[in-house]
Amino acid sequence: MVRSTRRPDLMDPATLAQLGGVELVAREVVEGFLMGLHRSPHRGFxxxxxxxxxxxxxxxxxxxxxxxxxxxxxxxxxxxxxxTNLRAYLLVDISASMGWSSEPGTIPTKLWYARHLAAAMALILARQGDTVGLAAFDDQVVDRIEPRGGRRQWHELVRRLAGLEASGGTQAQTALRELAGRLRRRGLVILFSDLLVDPEETRTALRFLRHRGHEVLVFHLLDPGERELPAAADARFVDPETDAELLVSVADVRSEYRDAVAGALAEWERSLRPHGIDYEVVDTSRPLSLALRAYLRKRERLG
Known part of the structure; x- marks a missing residue:
């Protein structure tokens, strides 16, 4: 196990991954994050x-x-x-595309990032006295823990998160609608996904949750290799969920690709924020603390 004098919440994910398992990393990140705060993120108790x-x-x-x-x-x-307790539900995408990294061994997969971010967030929720549950999905919900509070619940969440593996296609809208049908009490739903989904159906499902009175926070996990094409003459693109392949000339499509990614991210934000849904793009090469700050901004507004 690597020891460092740096605050874990400020480490890049590659360095953080050397610390140990999900539980240890989450604890270290949250402790570092707490000590780094300069003002209380919560009011109105x-x-x-x-x-x-x-x-x-x-x-x-x-x-x-x-x-x-x-x-x-x-x-x-x-x-x-x-x-006063908050009821939170963590919804984690475990489809095959979440198991991808543009630089294996240097940048952890999107699912690695989702697992550790969710565990850290669950620990913060537990320490706040809130109840937290979990659902993992690909084409359907494959694992679920009902919201509860306490240390034992957090340990069970970590155990389930550590065992998640990327496989299958993605039907985020199915999981979101199933969740909406099960939640009887208004709460906070946090989605961790690369959003390689049917965009219109997923946006509709997210807006439906908001319409039902739930607060919604979306973490759009993006590998840096998804923003820019590789420095090569040709590239072969493989869809990890269908195995479809496409060979392209990088020079011919680099600019168009960059514009398409920027446009897609902008469209997600335009279609969610006006409905009161918080949307955050998370670079999987950046420290976890950036996403934790986004959560605390959301929590502060909830009182």
Whole structure:
């Protein structure tokens, strides 16, 4: 196992992957992320304040008193009598395309990134006293854990996430609609996917969730090799879900490809944000902390 003095939440995924398994990486990332915060990302607690005490690793990050930190340069935690819980559901795409990396051995796969980001996010949710569940899907939902709270739930989520493997096609809209039918209480749905899906049907399903009163956050996982074509004369493109192949001249299509990718990303944002759906493009070569900040911005707005 690699030891480093760098904060794990700021490490590139290739370095982070050397730390160990999903549980260890998630813990290290969350601890580093917590210590790097400069202000509380949460407001508006409907709870009665009890007292302050010194921060201990594993404490709920919502309750850090940043005014006290500014005066004393030490972390203190507010304690409350009660708290209002959020119900969250993590929806992870495990289709074959999620198992791809443009630079194997250097850039982890999109599914590696999704597993570790979801585990870190679940740990933050658990420490906030929220309940969190999980659904993994390809053409259909293949694994599911109902939302619960507590340390045992997080360990079970990590175990399931660690066992996920990429295979099959993608029917995100099927999983989203099934989830909408099962959720009786309004909550937060977080989708981790490369969005190589039927765009219109998936957008409709996401908007349907929003219409039902759920908050929705979409993490669009993008390998850097999907933004730019490789530096080669010719390239053979293979669809990992159908095995279809296409040989092209890179020089002839580089500019058109770049424009098509930019246009597709812009269309996802244009079609989701006006409906109150948060959309974040996540580069799988970048630190996990960038995506965690996007989650905290969303959580802050929920109160």
């Amino acid at each position: 409907s709870a009665e304040f009890a007292e302050l005490r010194s921060y201990r690793p594993g404490d709920d990050l919502r309750y850090i008193d940043w005014r006290m930190y500014g005066r004393s340069d030490r972390f203190y935690v507010k304690q409350f009598e009660e708290e």
